[in-house]
Amino acid sequence: MKVSQRVKEVPYSAIRKLTPFADEAKKKGKKIYHLNIGEPDTETPGEFFDAIKNYDTKRLGYAHSKGLVELREATSKYYKDRGVDFDPDDEIVITTGASEALVFSLICVSDLGDKILTCNPFYSNYHTIFRQIGVNPQTFDTHVEDGYKLPDYETILAAVTEETSAILISNPSNPTGAVYTEEEIRRLARVAKERDLFIIADEVYREYVFDNDEFISFAEIEGIEDRLIVLDSISKRFGACGARIGSVASKNKDLMKEVVKLATGRLAAPTIDQIGATKLYDVSTDYFEDVKNEYQRRRDCIYEELSKIDGVKVYPSRGAFYVMPELPVDNTEDFAKWLLTDFDVDGETVMVAPADGFYHDSDAGKKQVRIAFVLNCEDLKKAIRILNLGIIEYNKLKK
Amino acid sequence: MKVSQRVKEVPYSAIRKLTPFADEAKKKGKKIYHLNIGEPDTETPGEFFDAIKNYDTKRLGYAHSKGLVELREATSKYYKDRGVDFDPDDEIVITTGASEALVFSLICVSDLGDKILTCNPFYSNYHTIFRQIGVNPQTFDTHVEDGYKLPDYETILAAVTEETSAILISNPSNPTGAVYTEEEIRRLARVAKERDLFIIADEVYREYVFDNDEFISFAEIEGIEDRLIVLDSISKRFGACGARIGSVASKNKDLMKEVVKLATGRLAAPTIDQIGATKLYDVSTDYFEDVKNEYQRRRDCIYEELSKIDGVKVYPSRGAFYVMPELPVDNTEDFAKWLLTDFDVDGETVMVAPADGFYHDSDAGKKQVRIAFVLNCEDLKKAIRILNLGIIEYNKLKK
Numbered sequence: 024m025k026v027s028q029r030v031k032e033v034p035y036s037a038i039r040k041l042t043p044f045a046d047e048a049k050k051k052g053k054k055i056y057h058l059n060i061g062e063p064d065t066e067t068p069g070e071f072f073d074a075i076k077n078y079d080t081k082r083l084g085y086a087h088s089k090g091l092v093e094l095r096e097a098t099s100k101y102y103k104d105r106g107v108d109f110d111p112d113d114e115i116v117i118t119t120g121a122s123e124a125l126v127f128s129l130i131c132v133s134d135l136g137d138k139i140l141t142c143n144p145f146y147s148n149y150h151t152i153f154r155q156i157g158v159n160p161q162t163f164d165t166h167v168e169d170g171y172k173l174p175d176y177e178t179i180l181a182a183v184t185e186e187t188s189a190i191l192i193s194n195p196s197n198p199t200g201a202v203y204t205e206e207e208i209r210r211l212a213r214v215a216k217e218r219d220l221f222i223i224a225d226e227v228y229r230e231y232v233f234d235n236d237e238f239i240s241f242a243e244i245e246g247i248e249d250r251l252i253v254l255d256s257i258s259k260r261f262g263a264c265g266a267r268i269g270s271v272a273s274k275n276k277d278l279m280k281e282v283v284k285l286a287t288g289r290l291a292a293p294t295i296d297q298i299g300a301t302k303l304y305d306v307s308t309d310y311f312e313d314v315k316n317e318y319q320r321r322r323d324c325i326y327e328e329l330s331k332i333d334g335v336k337v338y339p340s341r342g343a344f345y346v347m348p349e350l351p352v353d354n355t356e357d358f359a360k361w362l363l364t365d366f367d368v369d370g371e372t373v374m375v376a377p378a379d380g381f382y383h384d385s386d387a388g389k390k391q392v393r394i395a396f397v398l399n400c401e402d403l404k405k406a407i408r409i410l411n412l413g414i415i416e417y418n419k420l421k422k
Numbered sequence: 423m424k425v426s427q428r429v430k431e432v433p434y435s436a437i438r439k440l441t442p443f444a445d446e447a448k449k450k451g452k453k454i455y456h457l458n459i460g461e462p463d464t465e466t467p468g469e470f471f472d473a474i475k476n477y478d479t480k481r482l483g484y485a486h487s488k489g490l491v492e493l494r495e496a497t498s499k500y501y502k503d504r505g506v507d508f509d510p511d512d513e514i515v516i517t518t519g520a521s522e523a524l525v526f527s528l529i530c531v532s533d534l535g536d537k538i539l540t541c542n543p544f545y546s547n548y549h550t551i552f553r554q555i556g557v558n559p560q561t562f563d564t565h566v567e568d569g570y571k572l573p574d575y576e577t578i579l580a581a582v583t584e585e586t587s588a589i590l591i592s593n594p595s596n597p598t599g600a601v602y603t604e605e606e607i608r609r610l611a612r613v614a615k616e617r618d619l620f621i622i623a624d625e626v627y628r629e630y631v632f633d634n635d636e637f638i639s640f641a642e643i644e645g646i647e648d649r650l651i652v653l654d655s656i657s658k659r660f661g662a663c664g665a666r667i668g669s670v671a672s673k674n675k676d677l678m679k680e681v682v683k684l685a686t687g688r689l690a691a692p693t694i695d696q697i698g699a700t701k702l703y704d705v706s707t708d709y710f711e712d713v714k715n716e717y718q719r720r721r722d723c724i725y726e727e728l729s730k731i732d733g734v735k736v737y738p739s740r741g742a743f744y745v746m747p748e749l750p751v752d753n754t755e756d757f758a759k760w761l762l763t764d765f766d767v768d769g770e771t772v773m774v775a776p777a778d779g780f781y782h783d784s785d786a787g788k789k790q791v792r793i794a795f796v797l798n799c800e801d802l803k804k805a806i807r808i809l810n811l812g813i814i815e816y817n818k819l820k821k
Binding site for chain 1 (some may be wrong): 423425426427428429430432433435436440461463464465466470471474479480481482483484485487490518519521522525529530531532533536547550554555556587618619620648649661662663664665666675676680683684686687688689690691692693695698718748764
């Protein structure tokens with residue numbers, strides 16, 4: 024009687040593994056600027072709370088396994104307003120966060136031992152989910168020097184093997200902040216068609232695209248409708264992470280029938296959160312614009328501050344609220360831990376996510392960190408100045 | 423590019439597979455008595471809704487991955503009041519329903535291809551979850567004639583193989599309404615110790631035990647602390663199915679660390695529902711007593727009515743709100759479908775869950791149905807009278 028090998032192989036969250044050291048530091052009175060967790064600090068629109076407060080029932084029953092019909096309709100309308108057509112009845116299923124949407128999608132496209140192609144670096148929680156359901160990642164590399172653009176067609180194609188069942192891609196990218204151009208998206212689509220793969224497009228950061236660039240969804244690309252699964256969530260879109268409401272959408276009706284089977288097997292997503300989520304879709308488009316502008320200011324601010332640090336390789340993020348710079352230290356996990364345990368500037372320090380956990384079969388992450396710009400500009404500036412002083416001090420000690 | 427073999431093998435929910443026929447019947451104006459779904463019709467205590475209405479925040483953030491500390495403490499106190507000790511800090515993790523608690527537990531105790539021992543019949547959604555995570559059921563039989571008591575020690579032991587990693591048991595039982603005696607529980611514990619297996623005890627129906635019998639939790643049995651995982655939920659306990667709040671508890675701290683890793687990988691259970699769930703634990707014990715008495719009346723009523731039907735094998739359920747009788751028809755799936763499509767009594771019919779989907783490697787379910795007594799006595803009586811007339815009519819047609 025012992026715990027399974029597969030669960031032992033599940034890595035500790037790259038984003039939260041240093042939390043015990045942070046807790047210890049806080050106990051000692053240190054103030055910590057958290058750049059490690061991608062949770063927006065923006066307010067959730069009041070429509071959510073109003074809907075919940077006005078929900079009048081005596082009995083909190085299961086929602087429909089596919090999700091409340093009014094939420095599926097609101098989600099469908101949201102897509103339609105953006106030129107994408109998903110039928111609320113049989114092409115959208117509401118899930119408990121995009122995490123569950125990913126689990127359902129992967130189970131539908133992969134058998135045990137199959138490979139899922141994604142790019143290095145990728146969202147670290149994908150690791151956890153791959154292990155749980157018995158599939159393995161395979162990757163092609165992207166690089167800090169060009170802001171993590173996709174490699175050319177041949178490089179991506181060469182990464183596909185007989186065991187590959189799907190391409191999984193986060194766009195805008197968690198953890199890099201890359202936003203793929205229409206040409207890059209068509210490149211991935213071409214690989215998928217050439218090698219007959221599913222595409223799982225994790226588009227939860229779609230509202231966060233900077234510099235007036237347009238977000239291009241995989242769902243806008245013709246000719247891949249049958250092989251495309253779109254994952255989405257209200258967490259980032261409406262600053263409502265705690266609701267745990269996501270969705271999976273596909274025009275492949277055979278596949279969606281299987282998703283419904285899995286959805287039925289866990290009964291339903293939470294009812295009250297779906298009630299609130301439905302009303303969020305009434306929020307005016309100004310809301311998205313305001314939030315995007317705020318994060319763009321932060322992007323500008325963090326890019327400017329990081330650029331000032333000697334030896335840092337950085338680029339302006341194009342979307343999401345992440346940047347993954349390379350730092351001039353030998354090992355970012357050691358460094359990030361040291362920032363919490365042994366360093367402070369006037370009682371303040373900073374917490375970042377070491378990037379190693381965002382990679383598969385690569386050492387590139389050992390010199391990188393993921394920074395989430397989820398603080399206001401003033402705090403971001405303070406945090407990056409502390410990071411700068413930390414780098415200097417850490418490297419002195421290492422000599 | 424095609425959907426995976428494993429998802430194709432996921433069975434359609436035995437409980438909901440006939441829903442399209444029910445929808446069709448409703449469109450034609452038929453009234454349907456739903457005895458197929460195990461969702462209590464009792465009111466959710468107002469404490470839940472009050473807590474949510476009073477929750478004052480501007481930003482709906484992630485809860486702790488382990489669950490809100492106040493909910494873990496309330497859960498721990500609930501157990502303590504019943505003589506069971508689980509530390510809120512490192513022996514309890516809050517999950518999105520007991521469904522997620524089961525997924526986490528199974529991943530922690532089993533590698534791909536492992537076998538999970540359970541009894542025939544078992545809760546049909548276990549099938550769905552086994553398929554998803556790559557494990558297989560193995561079973562020992564229980565029988566309608568004695569109300570689905572557990573078989574003797576040797577029979578259970580003989581069902582264990584080298585590949586078995588855990589025993590999974592629902593007590594009180596969904597789908598049979600059996601409640602295991604202390605002796606039966608010790609029998610399973612003895613097998614687990616003898617063959618070094620984990621025990622996953624699904625105790626979500628623990629409040630529903632009739633005839634002044636005492637509910638014995640596996641957690642009360644000494645000597646199995648390290649191998650025991652208890653699954654629980656507020657869904658049935660407080661008539662709050664839509665909240666999707668469950669828990670996994672174990673004194674095996676190594677195992678609970680792995681559960682936390684999995685919990686971190688999906689970020690958190692829904693925040694607002696946890697806020698509501700916490701306050702449910704303030705409900706007076708009268709609440710449980712009232713609900714239990716109501717379901718006991720229904721149990722009496724359904725047992726009495728079913729006993730009147732010629733050729734039905736039935737027994738008084740000891741707990742939960744299910745009974746799984748054998749009906750005098752050749753195939754209960756055909757019969758249950760026919761009740762919806764081709765039969766009514768003055769425009770009314772009844773929906774039951776054919777039992778085949780609750781079995782593994784056995785034909786016993788083809789003559790049985792699961793009946794959930796989640797209607798008031800008057801409606802239950804009407805429903806069973808319709809069932810009786812249906813059996814007579816169906817068998818006439820079959821001749």
